[in-house]
Amino acid sequence: MQRRFLSAAVFAALATTTPVSAKDVLSGRVETHIGRIELQGGYPSASSVKKIYDEMDFQRASQAYIWATPIVALEAIRRANKRDWGVDYNEVGLVDGYTTPAVIALTGNNTTIYAAVFADLQRDGPVVIDSPLGVYGVIDDFWQRPVVEVGPFGPDKGKGGKFLLLPPGYTGTVPDGYLTAQSKTNQVIFIGRAFVKDGDIKSAVNTLTGIKAYPLSKAGNPPETRVVRAGERPLNSVAPRGFEYWQFLADVLDRETVDERDRFFHAMLKPLGIEKGKPFKPDARQKKILTDAAQVGFLMAQTISMAPRLDNASSYPGTHWEWVLTLDPTQETANYSQLDERTDYTFEAITVAEGMVKQIVGAGSQYMSAARDKDGAWLQGEKNYTLHVPANVPAKEFWAVTVYDVLTRSMVKTDTMTAGVSSQDKLKLNADGSADIHFGPKSPRGGGNWVKTIPGRGWFAYFRWYGPTEHFFDKSWTLPDIERRG
Template identity: 80%
Template sequence: MRSFIVAVATAALVIGTTASAKDVLTGPVKTHIGPVELQGGYPSTKSVSKLYDELDFQRATQAYIWATPLVAMEALRSANTSDWGVDYNDVGLVDGYTTPVVSALTGNNTTIYAAVFTDLERDGPVVIDSPVGVYGVIDDFWQRPVVEVGPFGPDKGKGGKFLLLPPGYDGPVPDGYLAAKSKTNQTMFIGRAFVKDGDTKSAVDTLARIKVYPLSKAERPPETRVVRAGDRPLNSIAPKGFGYWQLLSDALDKEPVEERDRFFHAMLKPLGIEKGKPFKPDDRQKKILTEAADVGFLMAQTLSMAPRLENASSYPGTHWEWVLTLDPSQEAPGYTQLDERTDYTFEAITIAEGMIKQIPGAGSQYMSAAKDKSGTWLDGGRVYTLHVPADVPAKEFWAVTVYDVMTRSMIKTGIMKAGVSSHDKLKANADGSVDVHFGPKPPKDDVNWIRTIPGRGWFAYFRWYGPTEKFFDKTWTLPDIVASK
């Protein structure tokens, strides 16, 4: 019996091997990249080149998505230097409401902002002395919170000396500082000050009091350079095509390689991007990287504008979505939130714990919509209305802003107005509700109107500042944007 079983098993193995060998040997194999020629079961010389090109292309498209948060930060830092002359440890101050001349990922035109970039590898521990009245977050360059500043931070909104420690730092930490360790050498502090009763000057002056200096110079701190942007333009959007990879190479060269990212570094190596080595791709690599950047952009755009995440929908039955679908740590049980962070960082920048904390009357909450009630993409050539019901659950104020689908920045039109807010003198309906209009031509009463551009898609952010209980329990809801017939 035993010899019979062995004979049957051997025959089956021979038959199976012969069948599979026949399948493999009789190429070409039909694939989505075309036929792959074989020679005795091996890819032909031509096919080897073809498969490596496809392998590198696929890796590059996924590396594009993986790198989205890092490249966005590097693009913003680089633009601050080239367009505004802001260096590390400077305070870059937008000394007025941001306007569409500033191309920044979903920039906000209702608060006053300042930014500080640090290089902890160059300077060692750095002190950021933040005054009372400044709210914000210090993120590492993968857009993970290092520490929050303001009511949600360890300063509890009373201001304090934040001490940023570089990766791997094991030196002494003096008393009197709010110490926090970064996982990257570069960090960004984005701080904001709210305008009270139209007094923008006080908000600007508050941010101008931020001090930045290396801990090594704490006994005699140098004067902090405050660079006021004025009405100068800024273009902080990562370039399309090949330029994306130059920014990525520059950023990776400044940062430590984290355990979670080692496979991506391995994927980039055959494409000419390797930490510590100059980025000099050959013609083949450059062609693949350029094409992969175009496809990677579209993939990232799809993940962001048409997310398939279970927690994306904010008001079920409408097309409003949560802007932030990820945990600020970017980690979930069993995986790192790759799609979630792409959903956010393709269209926005900087992440804070306060953005997800449900504390009535504090912080802010954001939703976005890229489709109208029918599920059609918002079109700059059509006319739309957003009905904002009365008694918006926002203790401070609310705002709606329009962004261009390609730049993800405030829409640039002849009137250079990209949004409206409850701070404006809006025309209200008899019941206290407000109708906000969108379209290429103004309605009879254009107070509540935001101009759009024919031929260009757009999306809207609705922001609640100091969201109240009715926001969180959803007894107040925001309806869809509706297209005019």
């Protein structure tokens, strides 16, 4: 009698405290979010075991897609530099003019001159990057964490210098005379830019051609650094969609260090065939799961980036303008590593620097984005909009607004080959000094200050302040929403 009483008690407990109830056990099935799971005395059946593992792997792959966003983005750029422009490690890829929409790159812009250098510290050991006076930028590791800044916020104090990049765990001799920094990854990227003064593009380009990169082992007789002037040659540096995304990831992870914070993600990818030190040869089951997860992962990353639910996303409360950077450059907080914050930025942009978030009056740059109009609707290429930019924009250097395609996150490409306007242009101004910037498939009446958009394609805008002044930081000057007209 006591045994029967205990069994009944245990049975009642099962019914009230476990996800699989006594009723489920008796019926031989349980209804779940992923469908019906068949049970055999409380155990999942053989077919259900397969179903559960498939779902587990799919969920893990979807989250791993988000986690991998920054490193796959840089791997895509590295490959594009090699494939489209013929630029290899320790070489300078230079856009020798304002970037045009022919260059498909995450939120690149057409108001500054850019150069990029990739280095492989595992292959070459310590690498020297000699940056001349007038170059501003950052050297990031392959998870897009700053290794060292270059320019006013860096140890060179804007005067240029020889930066010595040490590989992870390096314990060798470090010679004097260098600005030394150690990377957490084997590969690094240096993004440098030069500002155009008084329309002198040539001088800005010439400044960037002075960048040099070579292994420390050759510092006694440095080889000449090859500078590739891209001109107007096209480039597609955006990470691929679908299964190819995982091919990029498997390759770059195999060549990189394993960060302590990322070990669980490596464990989750192992059953899907992505494991450091082993070839990536997924079977049909793994390939299907990865392909499906890439589609969902992309949509998740896009949602995090374009509709962030982060507390610090809103830049002008009451409007739809958001901070482009919601992350700390270290990607860390006291209690967690910033996953959504990192995805919010690296899904749509590349490289992170302290100078992009530091609030220093008259120096650095600040960025805001908007993907919705005043009414909260997504910005659409077939509709017409206007952004009213009040007079006296708080930017010591200049300001710019640029339009990006929602899928490529690159400058919108139309027959005008113009994706933005800036205060460096000959803008049509209102009597009070303000400017109205128009967006749409057709030029507004009277023309002027217009960016053409593509019907059927969503878009978003970046507004950039170069050398933001005190009125930017105290918000005594604010930017209104983009409004639909007509």
